[in-house]
Amino acid sequence: MEETLYLKGEQIKDVNQYDFPGLKKALNIGQENIIAEIKKSGLKGRGGAGFPTGLKWDLARQQDSDQKYMICNGDEGEPGTFKDRYLMEERPLKVLEGIIIGAYASGASEGYVYIRGEYTDAIKIFNKVIEEAEEAGVLGENILDSSFSFNLKLIKGAGAYVCGDETSLINSIEGKRGSSRIKPPYPVAKGLYDKPTVVNNVETLTAAAEIINQGADSYTALGTENSRGTKLICLSGDVNEPGLYEVAFGQTTLKKIIDELGQGVKDNREMKFVIPGGISTALLEKENLDISYTYEDIEEAGSSLGSGAIIVVADGHNLVDLMLNVSRFFMDETCGTCFPCREGNRQVYHMLKETADNGGFSSEQLEIIEDIGDTIHLAARCGLGQTSLNFIKSVFANYKDELMEKGVNRC
Amino acid sequence: MLNVKIDGQKLEVEEGTTILEAAKKAHIKIPTLCYEEGLSIYGGCRLCVVEVEGQRLLQPACATEVEDGMAVETHSPKVREVRKNLFELIIASHDISCELNCLTCSRSDSCELREIAEDIGVNEIRLDPLNKGYKEDMSSYSIVREPNKCITCGRCIRKCEEVQGIGIFTMANRGPSTIVTTFEDKGMGNVECTNCGQCITACPTGALHEVYHDEGVWNALHDDSKHVVVQTAPAVRVAISEPFGDKPGTIATGQMVAALKRLGFDKVFDTNFTADLTIMEEGTELIERINEGGTLPLFTSCSPGWIKFIEHFYPEYLEHVSSCKSPQQMFGAIAKTYYAERNNIPREDMVVVSVMPCTAKKFEAKRAEMNGDVDYVLTTRELARMIKAAGIDLLNLEEEDYDDLLGVSSGAANIFGATGGVMEAALRTAYELITGKELENIDITAVRGVTGIKEAEVDINGLTVRVAVAHGLGNARKLMERIKEGREYHFVEFMACPGGCIGGGGQPISASLSSAEIIDKRIKSIYEIDSSKKMRKSHENPYIQKLYEEYLEKPGSHKAHELLHTHYLARGV
Numbered sequence: 001m002e003e004t005l006y007l008k009g010e011q012i013k014d015v016n017q018y019d020f021p022g023l024k025k026a027l028n029i030g031q032e033n034i035i036a037e038i039k040k041s042g043l044k045g046r047g048g049a050g051f052p053t054g055l056k057w058d059l060a061r062q063q064d065s066d067q068k069y070m071i072c073n074g075d076e077g078e079p080g081t082f083k084d085r086y087l088m089e090e091r092p093l094k095v096l097e098g099i100i101i102g103a104y105a106s107g108a109s110e111g112y113v114y115i116r117g118e119y120t121d122a123i124k125i126f127n128k129v130i131e132e133a134e135e136a137g138v139l140g141e142n143i144l145d146s147s148f149s150f151n152l153k154l155i156k157g158a159g160a161y162v163c164g165d166e167t168s169l170i171n172s173i174e175g176k177r178g179s180s181r182i183k184p185p186y187p188v189a190k191g192l193y194d195k196p197t198v199v200n201n202v203e204t205l206t207a208a209a210e211i212i213n214q215g216a217d218s219y220t221a222l223g224t225e226n227s228r229g230t231k232l233i234c235l236s237g238d239v240n241e242p243g244l245y246e247v248a249f250g251q252t253t254l255k256k257i258i259d260e261l262g263q264g265v266k267d268n269r270e271m272k273f274v275i276p277g278g279i280s281t282a283l284l285e286k287e288n289l290d291i292s293y294t295y296e297d298i299e300e301a302g303s304s305l306g307s308g309a310i311i312v313v314a315d316g317h318n319l320v321d322l323m324l325n326v327s328r329f330f331m332d333e334t335c336g337t338c339f340p341c342r343e344g345n346r347q348v349y350h351m352l353k354e355t356a357d358n359g360g361f362s363s364e365q366l367e368i369i370e371d372i373g374d375t376i377h378l379a380a381r382c383g384l385g386q387t388s389l390n391f392i393k394s395v396f397a398n399y400k401d402e403l404m405e406k407g408v409n410r411c
Numbered sequence: 412m413l414n415v416k417i418d419g420q421k422l423e424v425e426e427g428t429t430i431l432e433a434a435k436k437a438h439i440k441i442p443t444l445c446y447e448e449g450l451s452i453y454g455g456c457r458l459c460v461v462e463v464e465g466q467r468l469l470q471p472a473c474a475t476e477v478e479d480g481m482a483v484e485t486h487s488p489k490v491r492e493v494r495k496n497l498f499e500l501i502i503a504s505h506d507i508s509c510e511l512n513c514l515t516c517s518r519s520d521s522c523e524l525r526e527i528a529e530d531i532g533v534n535e536i537r538l539d540p541l542n543k544g545y546k547e548d549m550s551s552y553s554i555v556r557e558p559n560k561c562i563t564c565g566r567c568i569r570k571c572e573e574v575q576g577i578g579i580f581t582m583a584n585r586g587p588s589t590i591v592t593t594f595e596d597k598g599m600g601n602v603e604c605t606n607c608g609q610c611i612t613a614c615p616t617g618a619l620h621e622v623y624h625d626e627g628v629w630n631a632l633h634d635d636s637k638h639v640v641v642q643t644a645p646a647v648r649v650a651i652s653e654p655f656g657d658k659p660g661t662i663a664t665g666q667m668v669a670a671l672k673r674l675g676f677d678k679v680f681d682t683n684f685t686a687d688l689t690i691m692e693e694g695t696e697l698i699e700r701i702n703e704g705g706t707l708p709l710f711t712s713c714s715p716g717w718i719k720f721i722e723h724f725y726p727e728y729l730e731h732v733s734s735c736k737s738p739q740q741m742f743g744a745i746a747k748t749y750y751a752e753r754n755n756i757p758r759e760d761m762v763v764v765s766v767m768p769c770t771a772k773k774f775e776a777k778r779a780e781m782n783g784d785v786d787y788v789l790t791t792r793e794l795a796r797m798i799k800a801a802g803i804d805l806l807n808l809e810e811e812d813y814d815d816l817l818g819v820s821s822g823a824a825n826i827f828g829a830t831g832g833v834m835e836a837a838l839r840t841a842y843e844l845i846t847g848k849e850l851e852n853i854d855i856t857a858v859r860g861v862t863g864i865k866e867a868e869v870d871i872n873g874l875t876v877r878v879a880v881a882h883g884l885g886n887a888r889k890l891m892e893r894i895k896e897g898r899e900y901h902f903v904e905f906m907a908c909p910g911g912c913i914g915g916g917g918q919p920i921s922a923s924l925s926s927a928e929i930i931d932k933r934i935k936s937i938y939e940i941d942s943s944k945k946m947r948k949s950h951e952n953p954y955i956q957k958l959y960e961e962y963l964e965k966p967g968s969h970k971a972h973e974l975l976h977t978h979y980l981a982r983g984v
Contacts, residue, residue, distance in 0.1 A: 332585075334585065335585055336563065336585045337453075338454070338457055343503065345586075345587070346586075347503065350541075364537065368537055374493070374496070378489070378493050379469050381457070
């Protein structure tokens, strides 16, 4: 099986060597045509939520405001995800191009690229890119001799997972506590400093740059009706060849991705299950992996494509340890604002820990975890909370027998 | 107008109405915890989540605006289940345990959690309480924080920031370590806290309460060698019966006096007496400043929360603050000199207790300038607790009168308890002292009411006296900024708490009624007491006249300055 190189294609890193073909074309065709092209391409947000990008830009463009902002979300924090890091380190000019096109289309004159603090290389590279782009006239006043002016600043994240949520990220840029805002109003209407703001994921913007460059048809030629184009996949866990791959939607299955791109399960072990979209998604059992890699097929199977992090888990891991690891992450990373997420994740962690020490869950504990899971899902304030127990709930749903009292099996 | 269906009931609401507000209109109560009327929406507790037709997830009623054609289920099985689960989570984080349980809680009679438990029909708690292991904050003279009881709803933070305009609290850390704390965890006694206690009234649990003085008072009452006198602030009498189940605003002056006598106080006096005295001193100070070209505008000094506020935030304006002590401290000074001397009681045997609607008064009594004239300050809530602890059936007591000498007061003194009251009382006296004529219309309504900042002009002998009144420190700051910008006044009244003292941080707290409703009712009663009195001007109080004749000579005398005036401290931030 071959990768489909749409975003990963050859890329120049020197600003002076790169021609910014997408940006030039964008400045030429104007805001409305850019948005029409992106809408036509069917591009959806690649941060995990999958909101149509063209629509987002259009909503921001239609806002009547003296100031609008464009934010590139590079606060990649979902465990197992490293696609945005790759793009920012290896394809920074394409990312930059996407940011400027998005800004132009939605009418933003100021922008931020918010990069996860731990991504020191990406930060170094992007700092340099911004500086060189300013010198080359790709950023700043009258970009590429057009009438469009746009300034870009880099913000380093300070280590909070929740700041990957767009409203938390906006609070963070404003110097406030990183916690989600109540929506509506959505950022496109009232975002950074209460001005219309577009927040796009790194991969989304990179794809947008390529779509404008190659035309929407090049993108719609790939994928399915509901899942257009390609997706960067972060393959990790118990596979022989973990790494970053690009696949066209609908042209391969989860199983093939693991067996062919990943060269199968490590050390010839038996596979147990796969987490198809990062640790805030439900697991899929090994029997259910022969499904097409699209948003819709994975959803149909009861999980989500999420951010594109595929984590392969072989037999032999302690299920409670795995759950504890995930639970600890969410417990520590809840912003602390909404009660179900803060208290629910704390309680679930304590219950898992207790069981890890004592062996086996009681049916009452199981019921409580299920209740907490439903409550968080239905009532939490943001996506972090709503999805925080997806994985743990799915472990209980699939391996209940193994987990009941006196049954903490080595599986 | 928008059409909405809530639990099957159709109604029309205006655009911008939240589901919570719409449900209230339809007489449906949705439980809330982090929501408080008058504060910004937080959307954290999620107890108010409801089912909106066509939406997969539940929506918070407090933060979701009604859309045309919306259908909402506020108590569907799904919603009720989620609320019960949520409540279990909240209770587990509230640290109920044998050592720290409801029985000893400051809010045992006004616990919002208990009220919510009833509203949502909680029938089991499956989670063990978490031991959070935080230390109590005992750094303040006025307020104690028990972070283990805190459920981090943020109401104290928002009250302090949005209503009082200060913001001593903040959320720190994240995840389950999220806590409400002060800057660098310094403690309430070491930051710019004004001790107003509005945070206590905002707290739905007992995580915030006053520094208790009742134990000390019990000990003094049981000590035969002590002569224990008590003074009661004007705002206490219209609130003291609330913890006994009476409606807010019920006037219980006589019953309260009777209860205090039964508790064993040697004399039951009235802070109103020294409120009249304050008017004499402050009125004289105002007239002097106007006549002699002194610093104007003159600012009132009765509210210790306001005093600490100006000391922190506008120290350059301290010259403007009246040098008069507050009525509480004037009372302490007079009780331990004039009263003690007349009755041959050695100062060291005198114990002065005050009952105040206020937590900042506890701090005030501890100020070095006040010489320990007031020994103990009870809040209205603490007095209620003492009355209950003594088994006294407050509501059914025969009314009794205050003791003479320091117990007689005018109606003007009583309105000190409401915003604008000090101003009105001062104007009644200043007018007559300056003009020598009787004031025709004694009710100066322009300075009454709950508008945040009130302005008025009063003609006194051809001089147009410009006055302003602000209540709540957020409004105080606004008015100070106006003054900074050059707005000119002669006299300005500032009260730290919304509504004035009747809305003080030491007043009874209701788990169910909104503070705006309660404030309205208490204010009405304050003016009712005034209008029912024959003597309604401070300078007409015969015991005040007698005090000057026998002891102080005249307002502003050397002796008066020694006992009744003070100075302030530029604290800064």
